[in-house]
Amino acid sequence: MWRPCGVLDDTYEKDIAIIRTRPQWIITGLSLFSLIFLPMMVSGYVLTTINLTAVCIISALGLNVLTGLTGQISLGQGAFMGVGGYSMMVLMNHFGFSFWLALPFSVLNAGFLGLLFGLPSLRIKGFYLAMATLAAQFMIPWAIIYIRPDLTGGTSTVSIQAPSFFGISLTTQSHIYYVIMFFTVLIIFLVRNLARSKIGRAFVAIRDNDLAAEIMGVEIFSYKLLSFFICSLLAGLAGCLWVIWMGAINVDSFTLHESIWYLGMIIVGGLGSIPGTIFGVIFIRALELFAQFLGPLIASYFPDAIGASIKNGISPFIFGLVILLFLVYEPRGLAHRWEITKHFYRRWPFSF
Amino acid sequence: MSSANSTSIQVKNLSLSFGKVQALQDISFSIASNRILALIGPNGAGKTSMLNCISGFYHPQKGEILFNGQDISKLSPSKRAKLGISRTFQNIELYTGLTALDNLMAARHVYIKYGPLGGSFFFGRARQEEIKNRRVVEEIIDLLEMENIRYQVVESLAYGLRKRVDLGRALSLEPKLLLLDEPMAGMNVEEKEDMARFILDIQELKKIPIIIVEHDMGVIMDISQQVVVLDFGCKLADGTPAEVKNDEKVIQAYLGKETSSNQETDQS
Numbered sequence: 220m221w222r223p224c225g226v227l228d229d230t231y232e233k234d235i236a237i238i239r240t241r242p243q244w245i246i247t248g249l250s251l252f253s254l255i256f257l258p259m260m261v262s263g264y265v266l267t268t269i270n271l272t273a274v275c276i277i278s279a280l281g282l283n284v285l286t287g288l289t290g291q292i293s294l295g296q297g298a299f300m301g302v303g304g305y306s307m308m309v310l311m312n313h314f315g316f317s318f319w320l321a322l323p324f325s326v327l328n329a330g331f332l333g334l335l336f337g338l339p340s341l342r343i344k345g346f347y348l349a350m351a352t353l354a355a356q357f358m359i360p361w362a363i364i365y366i367r368p369d370l371t372g373g374t375s376t377v378s379i380q381a382p383s384f385f386g387i388s389l390t391t392q393s394h395i396y397y398v399i400m401f402f403t404v405l406i407i408f409l410v411r412n413l414a415r416s417k418i419g420r421a422f423v424a425i426r427d428n429d430l431a432a433e434i435m436g437v438e439i440f441s442y443k444l445l446s447f448f449i450c451s452l453l454a455g456l457a458g459c460l461w462v463i464w465m466g467a468i469n470v471d472s473f474t475l476h477e478s479i480w481y482l483g484m485i486i487v488g489g490l491g492s493i494p495g496t497i498f499g500v501i502f503i504r505a506l507e508l509f510a511q512f513l514g515p516l517i518a519s520y521f522p523d524a525i526g527a528s529i530k531n532g533i534s535p536f537i538f539g540l541v542i543l544l545f546l547v548y549e550p551r552g553l554a555h556r557w558e559i560t561k562h563f564y565r566r567w568p569f570s571f
Numbered sequence: 572m573s574s575a576n577s578t579s580i581q582v583k584n585l586s587l588s589f590g591k592v593q594a595l596q597d598i599s600f601s602i603a604s605n606r607i608l609a610l611i612g613p614n615g616a617g618k619t620s621m622l623n624c625i626s627g628f629y630h631p632q633k634g635e636i637l638f639n640g641q642d643i644s645k646l647s648p649s650k651r652a653k654l655g656i657s658r659t660f661q662n663i664e665l666y667t668g669l670t671a672l673d674n675l676m677a678a679r680h681v682y683i684k685y686g687p688l689g690g691s692f693f694f695g696r697a698r699q700e701e702i703k704n705r706r707v708v709e710e711i712i713d714l715l716e717m718e719n720i721r722y723q724v725v726e727s728l729a730y731g732l733r734k735r736v737d738l739g740r741a742l743s744l745e746p747k748l749l750l751l752d753e754p755m756a757g758m759n760v761e762e763k764e765d766m767a768r769f770i771l772d773i774q775e776l777k778k779i780p781i782i783i784v785e786h787d788m789g790v791i792m793d794i795s796q797q798v799v800v801l802d803f804g805c806k807l808a809d810g811t812p813a814e815v816k817n818d819e820k821v822i823q824a825y826l827g828k829e830t831s832s833n834q835e836t837d838q839s
């Protein structure tokens with residue numbers, strides 16, 4: 220709890236505020252305002268990356284509510300994104316729903332399925348729970364591929380129609396950008412508030428000491444399930460946005476691999492921290508781009524056969540290395556670094 | 572914040588066993604409102620088990636716990652918390668990742684009225700509820716003199732202060748019955764004096780019954796009005812401190828049988 224130096228609160232209203240000074244309000248306002256002009260300033264590839272990052276932020280925030288705040292490990296985040304995405308695709312392609320109508324149904328669908336897979340958490344914790352959520356990660360893609368391939372398209376890629384907004388067809392990445400960014404900003408706002416509310420405190424109480432939490436009147440079961448619900452709800456939303464970002468859907472986008480990347484993002488960012496999640500996602504996405512650039516470069520120094528495997532292997536290698544380094548040297552993630560930086564800046568020149 | 576001061580708690584023929592181990596055997600006692608009852612006894616006598624039965628960790632096999640006339644022995648811990656039963660822990664079970672203030676606010680859980688959606692927007696009613704409950708918590712912070720550690724993460728606090736936060740959290744629940752499990756364990760004399768003062772303040776201010784488990788006999792004899800002595804899960808004595816102090820069975824439990832020690836001295 221480090222606050223701007225010299226800013227003293229005289230009411231509780233001020234004390235619980237997140238944005239506390241006029242400059243902070245101005246910066247926040249300007250940042251949000253400049254988001255509107257971002258697609259006009261950057262090129263197609265960068266914008267595509269920004270969109271993807273924003274989608275990942277939503278999903279990672281969901282996972283951070285579950286894992287960071289409530290302390291329940293989930294290895295099924297990718298699968299729940301898939302549930303959202305496929306619900307959206309099926310509703311739009313086979314039932315003729317519009318994007319905006321299909322969105323709430325798809326998101327809730329993912330949410331309730333997550334609730335179902337959260338039920339084991341009532342009896343088991345830690346590694347065992349991770350295994351139980353891993354079941355979701357295997358069952359959901361299986362269900363998508365084999366149960367009704369006529370609806371889901373099985374393993375093949377199915378394209379969907381671009382959504383329209385008051386008659387404008389949102390075909391380009393810059394159109395999609397506004398949809399994605401709207402939801403991302405909204406979700407960041409909501410989750411940040413949730414984390415400091417009664418619900419967030421109950422989540423952390425369960426994470427830190429579930430026995431004491433129950434003695435202090437927190438209904439552990441309902442709050443664990445609520446946490447699973449929120450987590451997969453956001454995964455579902457991210458899945459829906461992913462689909463309109465890609466314009467198509469394929470079951471390969473929602474693998475265990477993805478789920479582990481999300482865990483990696485929140486570890487690097489800082490478990491339980493909302494700004495940390497944003498940093499983590501951006502960091503890992505940037506790292507991925509860096510690996511994509513570095514891979515061919517390194518590969519060019521080796522003979523073709525070895526080079527190809529290096530090119531494929533460099534991304535997971537860097538990912539693994541970074542997670543390892545973070546766990547050893549900064550287990551509290553980028554969020555902690557950020558706090559230290561802010562603290563240093565506020566106390567300067569009297570830093571310690 | 573005045574609590575209803577007609578709380579009564581009555582334990583009737585309570586028995587608790589783990590497999591073949593009889594932790595509590597047919598225990599009965601009652602405590603009137605505005606009294607401090609001390610549960611004492613040698614190690615393993617069942618004092619903490621008794622508290623766990625009242626707060627809901629353990630479910631006794633036999634007997635009843637009447638809280639204002641209602642049998643609560645089958646209720647879940649969180650339901651009991653809603654009724655107003657609050658406790659501290661022997662080994663400080665705080666939410667280590669939260670600040671002292673948030674630990675106290677987390678205990679206001681049952682009083683803060685808004686849902687997940689309200690909390691997400693944090694607007695209007697949710698904000699008012701937060702502030703309203705913050706006022707209550709601040710009074711407790713004031714009472715326990717924790718103003719300077721308000722924003723510190725509990726993890727980083729010293730042992731004595733954590734004990735204090737633990738007590739503060741129990742108070743934030745606005746208890747109608749307060750259970751204190753060894754509030755003075757591991758403290759130095761000065762800290763013990765502070766804690767004893769806080770306990771007396773609480774009794775004075777809230778007029779609630781307090782059940783306290785403690786090993787420090789000096790403190791017990793000074794602050795409690797009623798003492799229940801347990802040994803091997805059985806109740807040995809129940810009375811005022813003075814009565815208990817002179818009870819033969821209690822002296823035997825603590826110091827051993829006088830007759831046998833006499834025999835030993837005779838032989839030597």
